[in-house]
Amino acid sequence: MKLFSFITFILTIVQVTVGLPFVSRRVLQLSEDTTITVPEYEKLSLLRKGVRFIDITEHVELPFFNKRPENKVVPTYKYPALVSNDQIVQKLIDNIDKHSMYDNLAKFTSFYTRYYKSEYGYQSAQWLEQKIQNITSGLPEKVLTVERFSHNWKQYSIIVKIEGSETPDDIIVMGSHQDSMNLILPSVLAAPGADDDGSGTVTNLEALRLYVEYFLKKGQRPKNTVEFHFYSAEEAGLLGSLDVFTHYSTENKRVVAMLQQDMTGYVQDPKYEHVGLVTDYTTEALTNFVKLIIDAYLSIPYIETECGYACSDHGSATKNGFPAAFVIESEFSKTSKYIHTTMDTLDRLSFDHMAEHTKIVIGSIIELGDWKFAELKN
Numbered sequence: 001m002k003l004f005s006f007i008t009f010i011l012t013i014v015q016v017t018v019g020l021p022f023v024s025r026r027v028l029q030l031s032e033d034t035t036i037t038v039p040e041y042e043k044l045s046l047l048r049k050g051v052r053f054i055d056i057t058e059h060v061e062l063p064f065f066n067k068r069p070e071n072k073v074v075p076t077y078k079y080p081a082l083v084s085n086d087q088i089v090q091k092l093i094d095n096i097d098k099h100s101m102y103d104n105l106a107k108f109t110s111f112y113t114r115y116y117k118s119e120y121g122y123q124s125a126q127w128l129e130q131k132i133q134n135i136t137s138g139l140p141e142k143v144l145t146v147e148r149f150s151h152n153w154k155q156y157s158i159i160v161k162i163e164g165s166e167t168p169d170d171i172i173v174m175g176s177h178q179d180s181m182n183l184i185l186p187s188v189l190a191a192p193g194a195d196d197d198g199s200g201t202v203t204n205l206e207a208l209r210l211y212v213e214y215f216l217k218k219g220q221r222p223k224n225t226v227e228f229h230f231y232s233a234e235e236a237g238l239l240g241s242l243d244v245f246t247h248y249s250t251e252n253k254r255v256v257a258m259l260q261q262d263m264t265g266y267v268q269d270p271k272y273e274h275v276g277l278v279t280d281y282t283t284e285a286l287t288n289f290v291k292l293i294i295d296a297y298l299s300i301p302y303i304e305t306e307c308g309y310a311c312s313d314h315g316s317a318t319k320n321g322f323p324a325a326f327v328i329e330s331e332f333s334k335t336s337k338y339i340h341t342t343m344d345t346l347d348r349l350s351f352d353h354m355a356e357h358t359k360i361v362i363g364s365i366i367e368l369g370d371w372k373f374a375e376l377k378n
């Protein structure tokens with residue numbers, strides 16, 4: 001009896017100090033047709049066991065996943081079949097600054113962790129927001145805005161919006177996730193998250209810097225709206241991006257293309273350097289457009305690959321019926337094995353490789369920024 005009271009006492013203390021994980025229940029979608037409901041603390045044990053899920057607790061009303069979303073939910077657009085802005089794209093590419101990318105990643109990985117529930121994760125979001133403010137300063141609000149997108153936890157997502165001059169309702173989104181996580185003990189152990197996904201963050205930051213410097217500040221503007229999203233809480237089951245895209249869907253926003261950058265810096269075999277083009281939980285027509293960009297602007301080829309599950313924030317876009325694509329550092333089997341540990345550090349990454357990903361982002365926003373979207377009717 002004494003032992004029982006002692007255990008109850010300990011559990012009460014744990015609940016009071018650690019809080020909700022012991023009481024709140026989460027709805028997890030495991031596959032195209034399976035959901036389970038578990039106490040929050042069980043999420044971590046599932047992840048450690050390699051069980052993949054997205055956490056749909058706040059969005060249970062959304063339709064189920066579809067591995068080939070274009071067949072059902074996603075409107076199919078006629079994307080450009082040729083590149084037509086090579087001069088301006090080349091100008092931006094020539095000015096990619098790998099030293100600046102290095103400095104940004106060094107700072108971003110110096111936060112002990114960017115775990116979405118931690119104070120550090122809040123501080124890293126503040127640093128990122130300030131960095132974006134510095135990069136974009138001098139542009140009037142009617143051209144560019146930087147906004148916080150708040151969630152039910154402390155670390156916020158950040159949305160940079162470049163308002164389209166002619167068809168602002170057509171939105172192009174460049175995404176990456178800012179949070180990191182140590183899978184063993186997220187609240188206690190360090191998670192530098194250099195590759196996952198500091199690399200995607202600095203890839204997009206550099207593309208934004210160049211776009212501002214050599215395009216927007218020269219008085220040019222896209223006809224469509226171009227947005228950069230820096231999501232919180234991807235590691236906990238796409239929580240941040242699900243909030244963002246569900247909100248967009250509720251507001252009847254029209255995202256015509258979403259391109260995710262998650263893990264852009266690790267090269268297992270430099271002799272066969274390539275990027276991985278993810279073909280599941282993505283939209284074929286948009287992926288084909290990305291192939292065009294890679295062929296036109298990169299010095300390395302792509303290899304088609306599958307994650308096998310909705311492995312990053314592009315899944316939140318397709319789940320809401322928006323077309324999405326995902327380019328990763330290599331084919332899935334050759335991606336970094338150091339992620340989610342203290343060993344996911346910057347010294348293991350190639351900034352040349354990250355720069356190749358930056359070219360994809362630059363090529364995509366320039367080529368899609370003025371593109372007139374025509375919906376393909378079958």
Ligand code: BES
Pocket residue numbers: 047052053054196197234235236237238262263307310311312328332335
């Ligand atoms: N960057 C990873 C996804 C990934 C991992 C891509 C390995 C390619 C190779 C992402 O941050 C991640 O960790 N995703 C989770 C799933 C998510 C829905 C919780 C994962 O893969 O376990």
Ligand code: ZN
Pocket residue numbers: 196235339340
């Ligand atoms: Zn991850």
